[in-house]
Amino acid sequence: MENEKINWTFYPDSLIITADPYDKVEWRATDSKIEFDYPTFYWDSLAKPVDVVDKISIEYKLSDNKDTLFGTLTNRNGKYEFRLIRIKK
Numbered sequence: 001m002e003n004e005k006i007n008w009t010f011y012p013d014s015l016i017i018t019a020d021p022y023d024k025v026e027w028r029a030t031d032s033k034i035e036f037d038y039p040t041f042y043w044d045s046l047a048k049p050v051d052v053v054d055k056i057s058i059e060y061k062l063s064d065n066k067d068t069l070f071g072t073l074t075n076r077n078g079k080y081e082f083r084l085i086r087i088k089k
Helices: none
Strands: 008-011 014-017 023-025 027-029 033-043 049-062 068-075 078-085
Touching (some): 023 033
Antiparallel strands (some): 008 014, 014 023, 027 033, 033 049, 049 068, 068 078
8 A cells, every 4th residue: 555655565474654765564454354563653742752652443344346445544643544446567
């Protein structure tokens, strides 16, 4: 999964997130959900960085003809719906 800001590469035992180069997380998956903990930080009201672990959950469903992935990503900032459409080269 890739856009101009983030690239996720899935492997059988890990997920590499290259928004922050070389970040690697362990993930858990079922036939309809992917979950992983993503270490990150935010700036508090005193402009100090605060380390947090963002719990990411991606619920997904593949279309009947298997060309579109429908999903909802939930993290500490809210829920985001997305669709990934397979293209032929």
